Amino acid sequence: MDHPTFPPEFHTPGLNSFTSPYTGPPSGTVASITTAPTNPALPPLGQFNLLPPGSTGSHVVAESGDVVESTPDLELWRARLFYLEEPVILTPEEYDTYFPWIDNVYSHRTTQTYKRKSFRTLYYDCRMKGRPSGTPKSDDPNKKKRKRTARERDLCGVKIKITEYPAGFAAELKNTDGGISLDSGVLEEALARIGDGPFRVMQRIDSNGANGGGDGGPATHQHDLQTSDAIKKSKAHRQLAERQKEAKRTQKPSPWAPKGEAAATAKKHAKDAALKFYSACFCPFSQRVWIALEAKGLEYQYCETYPLSKPKPTPLLEANPRGLVPAIWQEGWACAESSVILEYLEDFNSTVPLYPTVPKLKANCRLWIDFINTRIVPSFSSVLAATEEVAKGRGMETLQRQISDLVQAADEKGPYFLGDHMCLVDIHLAPFALRISRLIPLQSLPSPTPRPRWRQWQDALEQNLHIRSTMSPDVLYTRSMDDLLKGLRGMSD
Template sequence: MYIQSAQANSSTAEASEQRPHGQLVSRIVVDPPDLQAWREKLFNVDDTIILTNDQFETYFPHIDNVYSHRSTQKYKRKPFISHYWDCRMKGRPPGTPKSDDPSKKKRKRSARERDLCDVKIKITEYFPGATILPGDGDASLSLVSPSVYQTSQQQMFNDGLPRPMDAPVNGERFWTIQRVNGNGGNGKGDGVAGPHKHSLAKSDEIKKSTVQRYIAAQEKEAKKIQKPLPRRMSGAALATAKKHSREHELKLYAACFCPFSQRVWIALEAKGMQYQYCETDPFKRPTQLLEANPRGLVPAIREGDWASGESAIILEYLEDHNQTVPLSPTDPRLKANCRLWIDHINARIVPAFFALARATDFAKQSEYAEKLQNEITALVQAANDRGPYFLGEDLCLVDVHFAPFVLRMSRILRELRNWGDPVPGTRWQQWADALEQNPHVQATTSQKELYIETLDLFLNSRQPHGEYFGS
């Protein structure tokens, strides 16, 4: 039986829906008190552990390297969500699909024997106002009456750590963690929940925790300031640039790390047009660039004695100039709808992307990530239901405007800003995968390191989109 506040439950459930898959915590506390004791307790999970929301968000990111998220169970009429995590030493089942994206850096992996540990834990997230009462079905919770919460002396774990027994009646969100299946971990092979078959130190050798990865990312960013930023394209983009290096009347002045330049480059490739690619350093403002665009911004194009800047304008020009492979629908209403959502990308998604890219504070990152995800969700809901692209089976200008930022979400934001991948099986994942795998997008994409190491070129600029880049 549960008592809950319906309004609080609804708002919390909506917040949980917007979280990236498997992400439970939205802040980082680098060095909290009694850290090692908490890590040992959350590693062993000898008994059901009850945590305030503050305790869970403080300490779980220090131990999440031990476990791997497997599933989440949501309920229509219960004020909680159940999250199931396996010990990481259990390993992934055979046949787990791997990315075939050639632009992604292949991590060095050492094969590890599977089923080295069978521990599974259940993390239950109780909404604000929920209270555990007799008959809830969890015998391991020794909460027999509300009076146990009202003691003036805070109860303690056996190891001296505080037990948040007053959390439920204070109307706050709280969490429980329990070991639900050790599959014979007690040594008898009888399916009774048992402890880990390895030490916490061994888990730390396998993977770093969220906090450790956060600290490493911050240190990496600090080091980048001390070394020159590489601006050379690589991978498929380098091969495409070489292919189009010969003199041609139609010239594209672009910077390989600029998403707005990549928009125009994708369109040229998609249309199969002949052109000359001119890699340009916009910070040096070379004469050729200033002649094509007096503002000195990339991208810019020149065709004979005519030139233009701004990616949106250039894309419209290319569409009118070459209809061999159209990127806009012929239906006027559908075309107007595409223009509406192109404006949404440029006016809402792009600023949200750069706000998150600039955010170094973990709390701000969570705030900006939610805003960015909300703007993406609105765009996805406007897309064709069947996909995989915005209008359906064929690439259009909406996809072209969006694609460079989708690429950078997985290469920059996921790496440095704790951005979550699209939830598997969703329309958003289908679209993101289609853009990642599109041959024209891949042909204009460098290896991941280029985008990570040139992020400061955007962050140190005065204008929202970068001082030397157009839109």
């Protein structure tokens, strides 16, 4: 080969893909304060995913106070610890992982220690119960008063206790006098999990402090979890939001933004949507995906990202841990690499097909898409990155030859690869064909293959409404060429 084959994406220190940032408590209708919410059917505790040994989890507040990534079954665990239909036994690591996500529901009342026992018990009320103000109101008319809104008290009667056992107390769980009533299977699973180490037991209690032994048993919540989240965010949510706020504050702003028709399209898709598209307006690989989204008429949120920034933008890292664009995030699922994303979009929405239905034609399209990614894109990169005239000339000859091969494989009448309609071959080629006409002349080199069919193809791409809607004025591409070269240079690292 005349030139090394590079991957078909930016592999720059900071260019390619990211769980959407925390935007507040979960949405949903707040339950009536006077009506107990329906307890959703939860799987047995033994079927929950727990932290792997030695793991700290995701979006977890560790003992250090730092939020780290990926808590298994977080929403199920929040529901489990909210309803507490049965006692829950946790190792210290599991407690430090999950309780910070639910601590906004409960308010600590007292701690009981024992002279002859080495464990202790912490008692909590539901925060909706409320408590009298600790500071009496002043009657002094000259004293400036702060505006306060007191929440109605006694809205929920749930009480819980958390008993902290030291190592070697697992046998206490088998003691029926200990007040822990568990199914034998659940108990055996807990014993196997905690071994001889320390553990904590969380359980609801009645108003007398008994474990459901009083008349009527322990109370149930008279509100849902969303109500508690609306009143106060959990420690984990607060720290996660603070971390993301700090990351955003220290984040280097992008020097580039879509202009012209691209700016209008980005503004049109600025609202939150299930499909989030992380893109850089100067990146040709991002433009591929953008063209396909427009051609298919999909609902998406455009998220302009500067992938060369350090540190990487947090949302981008959640969609693509490598920090590269383009990337998409859809309902907890992420995908990166433009070729892979385009294949997914074609399968996801077939209303506007970009592949032919004839299997042989589809296979032929995939063959020439691979040719574009493994031949034309690296040659284009080499021409832009070359600093010596000899290297530029050789790179231009190779690029001209490869474009000629592609033109010969295209439909004779055109104007697109398969004829009248744009397909995925055109979408893979378009961002580079457009940049060839804008950036190659800056290198004092002639435009490649000045043949009528190639010119017809370029004109069709320039005039296509879906492609034009993703285009910025030429000045953006010329001024951002240094960043483009940084991205292309990283491809060979």
